[in-house]
């Protein structure tokens with residue numbers, strides 16, 4: 001998502017956002033504004049990092065946006081130095097009416113495959129609040145293992161999970 005689209009989503013200007021995006025954006029699609037703002041700030045500072053940052057998740061048949069996914073930065077950021085120095089952190093959010101349909105799983109595998117194939121990325125990281133049962137379940141279902149924890153300035157305690165790949169996992173091939 002380019003800066004103009006992020007700005008429209010942050011302003012909750014759904015009509016403008018749809019015009020820029022070229023797909024439908026449900027009026028009640030709630031996305032974490034803090035994440036949108038943080039990524040917009042990163043993009044404004046370093047436009048070349050855009051492919052790593054936020055992407056809209058769009059249902060192909062209906063051309064409707066149902067969530068967002070993206071890495072928090074390019075690989076190897078300072079905040080991962082002590083847990084997974086060669087890692088890149090993945091984040092995602094699916095609008096409530098669209099959950100439990102396998103969308104986050106499909107999007108996460110697709111984005112990791114892009115990083116794996118296009119950039120040779122092998123180490124993926126998730127950081128999850130210990131009370132976030134859906135996200136913990138998703139991490140485990142994708143074969144991530146817990147590697148540590150940290151205190152996020154805004155979100156408090158978060159557990160770090162990692163999946164380090166050699167070759168592309170066979171269980172992800174049919175996805």
Ligand SMILES: CC(C)(COP(=O)(O)OP(=O)(O)OC[C@H]1O[C@@H](n2cnc3c(N)ncnc32)[C@H](O)[C@@H]1OP(=O)(O)O)[C@@H](O)C(=O)NCCC(=O)NCCS
Pocket residue numbers: 091092093094095098099100101102103104105106126127128129132133134135137138139141
């Ligand atoms: C976490 C989240 C992205 C999952 O999205 P989703 O599209 O519903 O997930 P999927 O349908 O692809 O489910 C993938 C796996 O996650 C786990 N999972 C998802 N929702 C779950 C729930 N409510 N309880 C337990 N496990 C759950 C399951 O293991 C599931 O696999 P299964 O359906 O084969 O059992 C979604 O709940 C969400 O947006 N939550 C709010 C934002 C958030 O917490 N983001 C992650 C921050 S770390």
